[in-house]
Amino acid sequence: MSMDTQLVERAESLILGAGRQYGINSERDSVRRALRDPDHGPAFAQWAINHLGPDNLLTPDEMSTYTTLDKTGQVDKLAALHDLAEVQAVSEDDIRIAIDELNRSTEAITKQTETLRQQQDAFSRLIKKASDSSARRETFEVERQRKANTEHKYVSAEVEDLAQSVGFRVSELKQQGDESGRNLSATVEGILASDDKLLSSLQKLGWELDQQDPEEAGKIDKLREISIRLIKITVETLRTKLDRVYLDALTNAERSGEARATTGEEVRALEEELESLYSEIFPVAQMSVEQQYLDPASKSIGGRSGQSMQRSVAAFTYILQCLDYLNDRGERLKQAIDTFRSHQATSTSIISMAKDELSAPDHKPRRSMKPIVPISPVRKAPTARPRGNTDSRSRRRSSGIMDEPPVETLLQNLAILFPIEAETFSDAKIAVLKRVLAERTTKENDVALSLQESFEATASSHLNDVALAIQLLKDTVLAESPYNEVKLVDSDIESSISVLRSEVRQVVDGLERADAKKMAIKRSEKKEEFLRRPILFRPDAKRWIAPAAEDAAELAFRFHQTLPQYQPSPLVSLDKVAEELGLGAIFVKYEGNRFDLPSFKILGASWGTFRVVCQKLGIGAEASLETVTKALAHENFTLYAATDGNHGRAVGRMGAILGIPVEIHIPASMPQPTVELIEKEGARIVRSNGNYDDAIAAAYAAATSTSQGLFIQDTAFSGYEEIPTWIVQGYQTMMLELDSQLGGRNADLVICPVGVGSFAQAVVSHVKQDGRATSMVTVEPDSAACLWKCLRKDQFAPIDTSPTIMAGLDCGTVSTTAWPLLQSGVDASLTVSDYESHVAVEELKAMGVLAGPCGASPLAALRRLSDQDKESLGLTKSSTVVLLCTEGSREYNVPLDVSSDDPVALTQTLVQIDSSNPSLGSTPGPGETAVARYITHWLEHRDIENHLVEPTRGRPSIVGVVRGSGGGKSLMFNGHIDTVTILGYDGDPLSGKIADGRLYGRGSADMKCGVAAAMVALARSKTLGLRGDVIFTGVSDEEAASIGTEEVLAAGWRADGAVVSEPTNLRIVNSHKGFVWIEVDIHGVAAHGSRADLGVDAICKAGYFLVALDQYAKRLEANVIDPKVGPASVHASLIKGGEEASSYPARCTITIERRTIAGETAGQVEQEIRSLLEKIASQDTQFKYDLRVTFERSPYSLASDHPFAALVHHHVEQSLGGNVSFHGDTFWTDCALLADAGIPALLWGPLGEGLHAKEEWVDVASIQTVSQTLTSIARDFCS
The missing domain is CATH 3.40.630.10 (Zn peptidases)
Known part of the structure; x- marks a missing residue:
């Protein structure tokens, strides 16, 4: 059952129950339709859950009292105006009863008012949440667009590089083809010169080759026809399009009165532009010729007011020549391959004859029944065929046997020098003949293989050119544009293009996929080689069995079921992700709404708090929550905890349930919105000056400073281990729920986020029980890899961390009780970046799972696993993976990507x-x-x-x-x-x-x-x-x-x-250079502006110093010691003096910067400035000064x-x-x-x-x- 379905059913139950309780007739179907309304149903359901629970509504007795009061009309009577003469005296008892009823009515109204206020707050929060969500989506979209623009720039650069490489490759293949053709011709001429018998063989082979394969000829003709059509239509269409551009531009120019004659210089410039353009059309076709070359050129041509139509015709004639060159290249390739096939067939015939001769019982020549007719090899029309169809041996075979010469004649024909006697035919002759034939056969096979490879590569390049030409046609003619009214000459061109495209892609698709896969593997290997923290695999963990689970976990489970609003957190299936990653099933155990808090932390905090309170009160852990709450009424305990967010809220909530004050210590970097959420739970906040570990130390010190302090923390350390153990037992409620939700299915892998490790301790204690076959992977932030670093060294040690959006995982010390279990039971440990976690948050959000960065980190970890990593963990296509999503959605600053090594x-x-x-x-x-x-x-x-x-x-x-x-x-x-x-x-x-x-x-x-x-x-x-x-x-x-x-x-x-x-x-x-900053105070005597007899003007006196400083600067500039850095220099940077216009200034302060060169020191500079001041003072007894060096930096030289x-x-x-x-x-x-x-x-x-x-x-x-x-x-x- 999904999380949304559970929400609707719970809301429906509350609405119908409230109706029955207060006698409101509500039809079930009407309620269901309202709750399932896509626009308002979720908000309505959430309101019902929050405000129609038993804690919010009036009890039957309260409702009855209110109804009675309303029916008596007491409220209306009090509000209405009555004639006092008509008022009858009432007894004291009646007055007391009326007052009591009025008080009860007032209390009921107050409660109803509070309920309405809560409803209003709920709707306000919904509106704010929607607004915040919209803002986050907008921020994410802006970031996504920025990254898309960046990636587009790099892709464009890579395409340009690829286009250049293709051009070089085409040129190289052409040169290789020409060279192979020349070598082949020379070889054939040498063979023909060796013996007339070989000429006869070639003539017979030509006869065979003249018998064309009808199917092949048809395909060749069809492909040739399509290519010619394509060339023709491309040229005609582009010409039409450019002419239209030209006419439009000319019309516009005439309208604006700017038409003018074209100069010869403009014509030459245009010719050069077109020559550069069309000579590069094929090497850069895949860079979109339409967009980057043809279209700008068309506009350039059309924009010249006096440009003649003949220039357009000449331009596209040049394109036609380029396409003709492409067709001619195919002709030459076919000729080369036909020559190769003739050569190959001749060599095969010679070898066959030699073998037959050597194996015959006598050496008399046998005559064939078919006469030899001298003919020449026939060269067929060129064709371009996929690589798999180029083997001539499967299509043509020899149909007859020629006259076979004796061994001596063979030796002569093969130009082998050997003293042959007519009477004998020794084994030596046969051995020599075999060796020579073997050598020639090997040589010819090598030549054939080289030619075959050259042909295949060149043919593939040719087909790619055709495909790019097709794409050019699509871009320029068939795409939507201001010229889409241009029609194709041939109505069948679309089908012809489709056929040609299909044939071309059959050749190149496989190669592209293979190349892409190889490049991806290389990039992956390179990245993982050294530029990424590796995944730590621990094979021994597969054999490790956790200590037997105690009954305490079951006891904690039953306790949680007694808390208000308990229900198991949902288990969400990620089917598409499982299919993408090649796994059987992926589930997310979502803890984004546990007891109305956005984290699993309440499971541990509630049970840990309950147990320590029971211990302090001397009550057994089986006691009810009501019993403990009543016992606390006479105590004065205070709960203390440290948090990065969720744990503090959970402790605050438990303190509110039990009626105990709560003090939460937080790290210095905690955002204010998170602080406010903790304060809403009724907790007092104390912000520390350091990180999370510093906050823990401060909270523990505060708790232990009083006998009434109770420290509730899941981090265990020496002397503090019992309460963290209870908290871990509380976390195991999630795992017990998971077992039930999986319905007997075994989880092959569980991925768990790690902070201090207490939650991971609960998970590993559960999944590594005897009889289970579950692997466990832990995930941490890159910048807080506490467990990963401990596992790598195989020893417990604290680390320094850096703030992360995965705030709940920002921990530098593993819990002492968790470390031994995690050291033995974790199968693999890895870390992810903040950006990877953010991407996982967005991915889960798109699938309806509203997770925070900590909760999304297991998905980021799963995404990081390569196929080899999955194999190491024993994952297959049927495996089940569970991701433990520990927190719901929250606000955070979108991080930057740290993966780039460019x-x-x-x-x-x-x-x-x-x-x-x-x-x-x-x-x-x-x-x-x-x-x-x-x-x-x-x-x-x-x-x-x-x-x-x-x-x-x-x-x-x-x-x-x-x-x-x-x-x-x-x-x-x-x-x-x-x-x-x-x-x-x-x-x-x-x-x-x-x-x-x-x-x-x-x-x-x-x-x-x-x-x-x-x-x-x-x-x-x-x-x-x-x-x-x-x-x-x-x-x-x-x-x-x-x-x-x-x-x-x-x-x-x-x-x-x-x-x-x-x-x-x-x-x-x-x-x-270096520099020295010096401040000089020139002192005067303050006096009224009318008392020149008393005053000494400090600013005027400073003028003497400024003159001396200027002369000093000129001397420095004239003395160049190191030409590379120039001379030393000095200047007055700041001057400040005087207080008001009517008074003599008592002081004038001048700030000087002296730029120094190698060998100069601040002390030397100070002495030089002081010498200037002393010289002035020796000449003017009223000149007084102070000097101080305020800052200095040395010059540098190596x-x-x-x-x-x-x-x-x-x-x-x-x-x-x-x-x-x-x-x-x-x-x-x-x-x-x-x-x-x-x-x-x-x-x-x-x-x-x-x-x-x-x-x-x-x-x-x-x-x-x-x-x-x-x-x-x-x-x-x-x-």
């Missing part, structure tokens, strides 16, 4: 993440948190070691490491992940769009392209077998104060060499003959294919910090422009070049 696509994704520096711009940017989180997920997806470096809160840097085997040099790839502000960018700064070979967006060049290239090179290094480590550092704040690289270095990260992939336009930069520089230089030259020189630059980079730490570093990165400007772009090809070259550098340097 540095260009990765650059696009990074650009789409706003990581503008919060220290820059009028509006602070969000910083690097989001992009660092994405990079972490990308690294985890590939199982690359990573570390978050975040001493400055909110400004994270990320380090990724591929460890070597030891003994080699280490290499660092450094790049900053922040950008300048996106304010002022012209267009969408986060688009990442690609146009004309350029990728646009803020940070595309500076420097997310270099970051992406380095990340891909890091991943590739996993396969290189290196001895040294390869390190990637994605650092924060380079655009401001470079705190990221400073903090990474302070954390101890070092390497023997480093490449910083800033956008250097593929130049190697081995030096750049000698070009340094070993690391030489190695990088070598690989860059190899990559770029030319001489490359070293350069210097005037800007500053993190290279200087690396050099200060003793790390030889170089700048080298992609080609880009628009850094910090209104439009920024990077050259796409250069990103690929940099990524590949960085990989080569790592291979050489770290080996």
Whole structure:
């Protein structure tokens, strides 16, 4: 029974029951029709379930009282106006009775009002849910369209590459065919010259070949006729269409008065354009000639006002010549194959004669009864036939035997020099003859095989051209267009095209499927080889048997059945998915609505809470819920728990049922909507400063700080194991329900999501019982692979995690009670990305299952299993798989895909993440948190070691490491992940769009392209077998104060060499300037503007210093020490002084930037500036100053003959294919910090422009070049 059917039946029962209770006559059929209405039925049913239950309606006694009061008219009497004279005195008893009745009536009305309010709230929630669902669908559609556009661009690029390859291949086959024809002709001429007898054989063979196969001749003629029709109609139709374009354009030009004569220069330009166009029509046919070449050319021709009709005729005449060339090529191919067949038949005849002669008892020649008539081989019309029909031996066989010469004559005819005596015929002669015949036979067979393969390939190419021509006809003539009124000349062309298309596709379909399958396998193998965290298989788990189950699970099951609104969660069949994946059946155990909560967590939280309360009260676990609730009325307990969402709601709900206060501790990253849902259960929220594990520690400390605290958590640790065990027993209710719902069918595989592992403990304890044959696969987020990492090391250890949309699985420590069971009983462990989970959410939604990311992760895991993986798990076409969907639908931010290993696509994704520096711009940017989180997920997806470096809160840097085997040099790839502000960018700064070979967006060049290239090179290094480590550092704040690289270095990260992939336009930069920031305070004396005798103007005094600074700047500019970086420089950046116009300024502060070159230090610069100030002070006693250095960065330089520089230089030259020189630059980079730490570093990165400007772009090809070259550098340097 489906979940929807159960919902309707329950609602129907409640409605009819309420009607019977209150005497309302409701027809069952009418109720059913209303509930099954597709538009309003589900909402009506949900309202009935929520508000017609026993807890919401008036009891019979309450209803009776209300009815009595209404019938007496007391309410109306109180509301009506009466004449006081008519009012009679009543007794005190009557007044008391009336007051009591009125109070009861008031209470009943209050209850009814509350019921109506709840109904209104329910409808409001329905409306909000529908609105939210619509918004999510819109967001998903926008994301899907974006990815579709991106994929379309890459497909277009691949099609262009394929078209070019096809063109090269056609040219190559033509050359091979011509060469084979020449070789074949030479061979035949040599054989003909060797003996007249061979000529007779060829003449006889020609006689045989003249006898054509009528069926074959018919097919040839038919195919030839269709091809000629196709060529004719294509040319005529295209000519008609282009003429129509021309006439329309000419008419429009005349109307607008813009017609003018065509110049000779325009004619020549047009001729060149048409020559380029039509010479490429066949090599690029599959790129849609109609759309990319013919249509633009037609518009170009038609758009020239004075263009003559003769130009159109000439253009399409050229097309006709191209098609004639195609037909002629088929003729030459047929001639070549006929020559080959003649050659083959001749060789066969000679061998046959020799064998007969050698086996004859005497050597007298035998005469055939048929005279030999000298004739020439007949060449038939060309044909194009599928590969399976090219074997001439199955269609033509020899019909007679020629005169057979003696052995001596054979030796002479074969040009074999041998001293032959007439009297004898020795064995030596026979041996020589056999050897020669064998050699010639082998040689001829090789030639025949080569020609056969060449013919098949060329014929296939020919058929492909015909198919593409057919597609061109379909696109240009038969497609809907402004020219669809053009009619075909031949009314039978449609059927002819269908016949020809069918014959062509028979040849190429099989090859395309095979090639596609091979490519898919190669891509899959390559991806799984090193760019994806592997699946851990544990074969020993198949033999492991879980400890015998206790009766406690059954006791918990019975307890759950006593709770209000209990019903088994539904089991949903995914038939289409099972068929697609080649499995017998796939079921989803859906926990999206368990006791009106969107998760299975209430199963464990309710039983764990009930057991610990019973224990505290000294009551047995068999007690009823009512008994325990009454006993708690005199206690003062408080429930404590930590949660990522669902567990906290479940504990809050149980606290409300039992009447116990609840305090829930949450991680710092929990979204506010989730917090509000927990608060609605009546719980008090305490937000921690850390992650989920930190929240657990805080909740446990709070619970143990008071004797009345009860800690309810499914995570077991030392000293806290009993309550988690009870919670696990509660989870097993789901498995007991599953057994019943499967109806005796065995689940061959269960896929279970894992957080702390308690739920997985319940599952493995159940499915691994003695007598069961069920495998278990666990799934975790890439960024929280706690169990996977423990299983890989085969030891228990906590890990660091990164936030994930699978919030309930974001756990860094496996429960101590769960670990031994999972270590022994899990058959396979794998992880999935947030994006894969999101895709699974959408897939389940399309099938009517509203799951959250945690609940959808088992489907994502199943999708990840390859055929080989399924075989390892023992899955077959008849296997049953159960996916445990642990949560219902909820809101989350749609994640980005982390699967791409293409540095260009990765650059696009990074650009789409706003990581503008919060220290820059009028509006602070969000910083690097989001992009660092994405990079972490990308690294985890590939199982690359990573570390978050975040001493400055909110400004994270990320380090990724591929460890070597030891003994080699280490290499660092450094790049900053922040950008300048996106304010002022012209267009969408986060688009990442690609146009004309350029990728646009803020940070595309500076420097997310270099970051992406380095990340891909890091991943590739996993396969290189290196001895040294390869390190990637994605650092924060380079655009401001470079705190990221400073903090990474302070954390101890070092390497023997480093490449910083800033956008250097593929130049190697081995030096750049540094800088020093200095503030100078020039002091005056404050005074009223009228008291020149008292005041000293600090701003005027600062003018002396500015003049001296300008002269100092000129001296620096004239002193060029290193031409690569230019001279040192200085300028006044900021000046601030004075308070008001009517006063002498007491201080003027000047901020100076001094750009330094190699060899200069901050102390040296400070002394030079101080000398300027002291000289002025010595000349003016009123000149007073203070000087301070506020910030400084060293200049950078690495000698070009340094070993690391030489190695990088070598690989860059190899990559770029030319001489490359070293350069210097005037800007500053993190290279200087690396050099200060003793790390030889170089700048080298992609080609880009628009850094910090209104439009920024990077050259796409250069990103690929940099990524590949960085990989080569790592291979050489770290080996």
